[in-house]
Amino acid sequence: MVLKAEPMLISMGPHHPSTHGVFRMRLVLDGEVIIDAEPMVGYLHRGIEKLAETRTYTQVIPLTDRLDYLGSMTNNWAYVLAVEKLASIKVPERAEYLRVIMGELMRISSHLMAVGFLGNELGCTFTPLLYMFREREKIMDFFEMVCGQRLTYNYMRIGGLSHDIPEEFLPAVKKFVAEMPHYIDEYEQLLSENEIFLARTKGVGILPQELAISSSVTGPVLRASGMRWDLRKADPYSIYDRFEFDIPTGKVSDVYDRYLVRIQEMRQSVRILEQAIKQLPPGEARAKVPLLLRPPVGEAYAHIEAPKGELGFYLVSDGSIAPYRCRIRAPSFTNITALRDMLIGWKIADAVVIFGSIDIVLGEVDR
Amino acid sequence: MGLLAHFQKWLTENGVPHWASYVVPALAGIIVALLFLFAMIIVFIYLERRGLGRFQIRPGPNRAGPFGILQAFADFIKVLTKEDITPTAADMPVHFLAPVVAFFSAIMILAVIPIQRNAFITNLNIGILYVSAISSLGVIAIFMAGFGSCNKYSLIAAMRGVAQLISYEVPVLLAIAGVLLISGSLAMRDIVSSQNIPFILLQPLGFLIFFAGVASELNRSPFDLMEAESEIITGYHIEYSGMKFALFYLGEYGHMVVASAVMTTLYLSGWKGPVLPAALWFIIKMILVFLVFLWLRATMPRIRVDQLMSLAWKFLLPLGLLNLFITAAEVLWQDNMGWKQFPWPFVFLNLGLAAIFIIIGSKLLFKTGGGRVEV
Amino acid sequence: MKFERYGRGMAKGMALTFKHLLRHPITTQYPEQKLTVSRRFRGYELVWYEDKCTGCATCAKSCPQGNIEIVTVEEGDHYKVLKFEVDTGRCMACGLCVEACPYQALYMGRGYERARYRRREVVLTKEDLKPSPERQPSGYANPEVEAQLPEQTLLVYRK
Numbered sequence: 001m002v003l004k005a006e007p008m009l010i011s012m013g014p015h016h017p018s019t020h021g022v023f024r025m026r027l028v029l030d031g032e033v034i035i036d037a038e039p040m041v042g043y044l045h046r047g048i049e050k051l052a053e054t055r056t057y058t059q060v061i062p063l064t065d066r067l068d069y070l071g072s073m074t075n076n077w078a079y080v081l082a083v084e085k086l087a088s089i090k091v092p093e094r095a096e097y098l099r100v101i102m103g104e105l106m107r108i109s110s111h112l113m114a115v116g117f118l119g120n121e122l123g124c125t126f127t128p129l130l131y132m133f134r135e136r137e138k139i140m141d142f143f144e145m146v147c148g149q150r151l152t153y154n155y156m157r158i159g160g161l162s163h164d165i166p167e168e169f170l171p172a173v174k175k176f177v178a179e180m181p182h183y184i185d186e187y188e189q190l191l192s193e194n195e196i197f198l199a200r201t202k203g204v205g206i207l208p209q210e211l212a213i214s215s216s217v218t219g220p221v222l223r224a225s226g227m228r229w230d231l232r233k234a235d236p237y238s239i240y241d242r243f244e245f246d247i248p249t250g251k252v253s254d255v256y257d258r259y260l261v262r263i264q265e266m267r268q269s270v271r272i273l274e275q276a277i278k279q280l281p282p283g284e285a286r287a288k289v290p291l292l293l294r295p296p297v298g299e300a301y302a303h304i305e306a307p308k309g310e311l312g313f314y315l316v317s318d319g320s321i322a323p324y325r326c327r328i329r330a331p332s333f334t335n336i337t338a339l340r341d342m343l344i345g346w347k348i349a350d351a352v353v354i355f356g357s358i359d360i361v362l363g364e365v366d367r
Numbered sequence: 368m369g370l371l372a373h374f375q376k377w378l379t380e381n382g383v384p385h386w387a388s389y390v391v392p393a394l395a396g397i398i399v400a401l402l403f404l405f406a407m408i409i410v411f412i413y414l415e416r417r418g419l420g421r422f423q424i425r426p427g428p429n430r431a432g433p434f435g436i437l438q439a440f441a442d443f444i445k446v447l448t449k450e451d452i453t454p455t456a457a458d459m460p461v462h463f464l465a466p467v468v469a470f471f472s473a474i475m476i477l478a479v480i481p482i483q484r485n486a487f488i489t490n491l492n493i494g495i496l497y498v499s500a501i502s503s504l505g506v507i508a509i510f511m512a513g514f515g516s517c518n519k520y521s522l523i524a525a526m527r528g529v530a531q532l533i534s535y536e537v538p539v540l541l542a543i544a545g546v547l548l549i550s551g552s553l554a555m556r557d558i559v560s561s562q563n564i565p566f567i568l569l570q571p572l573g574f575l576i577f578f579a580g581v582a583s584e585l586n587r588s589p590f591d592l593m594e595a596e597s598e599i600i601t602g603y604h605i606e607y608s609g610m611k612f613a614l615f616y617l618g619e620y621g622h623m624v625v626a627s628a629v630m631t632t633l634y635l636s637g638w639k640g641p642v643l644p645a646a647l648w649f650i651i652k653m654i655l656v657f658l659v660f661l662w663l664r665a666t667m668p669r670i671r672v673d674q675l676m677s678l679a680w681k682f683l684l685p686l687g688l689l690n691l692f693i694t695a696a697e698v699l700w701q702d703n704m705g706w707k708q709f710p711w712p713f714v715f716l717n718l719g720l721a722a723i724f725i726i727i728g729s730k731l732l733f734k735t736g737g738g739r740v741e742v
Numbered sequence: 743m744k745f746e747r748y749g750r751g752m753a754k755g756m757a758l759t760f761k762h763l764l765r766h767p768i769t770t771q772y773p774e775q776k777l778t779v780s781r782r783f784r785g786y787e788l789v790w791y792e793d794k795c796t797g798c799a800t801c802a803k804s805c806p807q808g809n810i811e812i813v814t815v816e817e818g819d820h821y822k823v824l825k826f827e828v829d830t831g832r833c834m835a836c837g838l839c840v841e842a843c844p845y846q847a848l849y850m851g852r853g854y855e856r857a858r859y860r861r862r863e864v865v866l867t868k869e870d871l872k873p874s875p876e877r878q879p880s881g882y883a884n885p886e887v888e889a890q891l892p893e894q895t896l897l898v899y900r901k
Contacts, residue, residue, distance in 0.1 A: 123669030
């Protein structure tokens with residue numbers, strides 16, 4: 001008697017509470033074990049690169065907000081750096097320091113979301129998420145104070161920032177920076193030594209270092225696999241060479257290491273914030289730039305260390321008021337290419353956890 | 368002799384024919400038991416939603432009625448008025464009857480739970496055996512729901528669920544056996560009367576095993592794989608909407624009420640207590656047990672299916688056997704020395720042994736990083 | 743021989759959750775208590791001063807989506823604005839129009855409860871855009887308005 005068995009096809013479809021957005025994954029299962037996984041993206045494509053060709057350089061900035069909508073400040077920064085490189089504009093010192101402060105606050109906020117949602121996918125019923133959202137609300141209040149919005153900031157302009165900070169900004173940020181290490185200790189107390197958390201995340205979803213490098217994975221995922229690569233130290237942009245901070249790396253690149261790398265990066269961001277606030281000089285917040293900028297003909301590529309990885313903008317200009325071509329190198333899109341190798345052999349429960357540990361945002365993946 | 372039995376005897380003495388004198392007490396007992404169950408379910412639902420909210424530094428629902436008391440009623444009305452959508456390819460009788468079976472098995476266990484010295488429906492002399500037998504009926508409901516829904520997610524959930532439920536019954540039975548050795552009788556009322564000090568002190572290891580087993584039978588975090596919201600999106604009740612979903616929900620909370628009641632009678636000495644009326648002590652202890660379940664739910668992530676099975680068979684089962692062995696040895700040793708009057712040395716001995724076994728067991732068993740299958 | 747992972751981590755987590763049970767909830771009950779928004783708030787509301795507007799349409803040119811429609815007619819030595827319509831349904835609240843206005847005739851508004859039942863009701867005409875006691879301008883890109891507004895409630899200063 002011949003027993004016929006066939007593997008089961010499940011579509012972890014666009015509607016799912018745990019894919020961070022509209023993401024579809026077709027899994028081939030043998031019982032609960034994943035044999036094959038095929039990610040399908042494109043459900044959030046809005047044509048940002050094409051839209052950027054018909055907008056002036058300043059009008060593209062609100063479009064870049066909506067790429068990684070959880071990290072708008074760093075998106076703005078990457079784009080503005082590319083334009084300044086193209087047009088050779090020098091940014092005043094105060095604007096550089098303020099950009100660093102905004103970027104690091106954004107990094108803390110994005111990592112809080114990443115770790116919080118990782119806890120959610122593991123099954124803690126929203127508890128670590130709500131604790132982390134308490135701090136994220138404070139950061140969003142600072143951003144609202146500075147530019148008026150909580151999610152899509154449109155704050156950085158070519159040549160600096162759109163407005164200078166109000167006076168109540170610095171005392172509030174100082175208070176936040178002083179109490180943040182205590183809160184990070186609380187998060188670690190809740191999760192880092194929990195036996196169930198360890199059993200679910202240690203040794204799970206290992207991405208070997210060679211595979212990470214050959215798939216162009218960047219960001220905390222690459223650092224957790226042992227490679228000390230951070231664009232803030234490897235190719236310093238803006239004024240990052242004036243601050244001292246460490247780069248946390250992991251040894252075994254499993255989900256637990258990625259979680260620890262993000263927590264340590266939050267601590268390092270707090271350190272950078274303390275130094276930046278202390279060294280903030282007075283001055284102008286924006287250089288004198290014409291209203292309709294016409295950069296010289298040429299091309300430029302600028303990349304920064306966004307919270308999710310290396311975010312790069314490649315701009316081609318033909319001398320007119322709008323870019324000829326704007327190409328966005330999104331970190332989440334390249335990180336997803338490594339997903340299939342990380343998933344094979346694990347179970348469905350692990351699929352969600354591994355996927356959450358890469359920390360993608362569908363706005364970037366689909367642009 | 369319970370209140371209902373007295374009532375029935377009074378009826379036959381006053382001229383009601385014998386066959387009819389069983390009907391009225393039976394109906395009265397059923398109605399009172401159901402009212403008690405529903406009242407406790409509503410209290411538990413309220414405590415859960417407000418309690419989870421307070422653990423998460425938010426208030427919880429507080430709009431429907433003063434302090435949100437009427438939230439359960441608001442949900443009930445909403446669920447009643449929802450459209451009942453069933454997939455056309457579903458197996459209709461199976462799909463239809465699954466919620467009924469789920470709620471049914473919770474109600475049936477109510478028959479033997481003693482709320483006071485003589486307030487119960489019946490004092491079966493095989494009380495605890497009846498309880499564990501009926502709680503196995505819940506497995507069938509899960510499987511019916513999962514299989515009859517014609518949905519791959521609910522099928523995965525049903526398979527996980529059946530494996531989980533039947534493998535956690537064994538440690539639960541072993542823990543119950545430890546209690547039975549000390550109390551000497553299977554009837555629930557006698558188990559409570561024989562607790563001079565609560566059995567949680569005399570059987571700490573048994574209590575922990577029972578607690579873990581019951582948490583798993585109830586699908587509470589950290590063992591709520593069957594309705595793991597982040598992976599298989601509510602598992603076996605994906606295709607249910609409207610009143611059937613409400614029946615599943617009621618069934619889950621009904622099981623929780625009944626399981627807390629059973630845990631109170633077995634380990635926390637039921638209705639015994641100094642000042643307040645006995646029924647009130649029972650309810651207070653039930654609520655305390657539930658609050659511990661709630662605390663665990665607010666804090667813990669959930670474990671994976673293969674870790675769940677290895678926890679049941681490799682950790683809880685040997686510990687249950689060890690517990691049984693030690694309890695039997697103690698009962699044999701001290702039986703003739705009247706230990707029931709002075710059990711405190713055994714309390715400390717059992718606590719120490721429990722700690723040692725748990726630490727040794729976790730050292731041998733806790734391995735991380737497993738689970739990858741070579742494809 | 744090191745003894746670890748026998749349940750201590752779980753106990754620490756549970757102690758933290760218990761500690762949070764004793765903390766006051768940090769949420770605000772919305773319709774009864776409202777937090778003051780920032781002085782530079784940038785929502786979907788626009789406030790337009792007709793006497794300062796000259797109809798130069800710099801705001802319309804700087805909108806990335808083309809939401810502003812202006813029709814003017816020449817009257818003597820200045821322009822009279824006949825039609826000034828903003829489609830706030832398509833607006834993404836970037837604020838570039840407010841920054842661009844050279845005569846400070848256009849401001850962002852401070853309201854955020856602007857839900858309407860029909861899509862055509864969010865297209866605001868000249869009359870809807872004028873300031874009133876309910877529609878106050880916010881201080882985005884206008885420091886003299888910002889200085890007069892109340893301060894934002896900051897969560898960092900709450901207990």
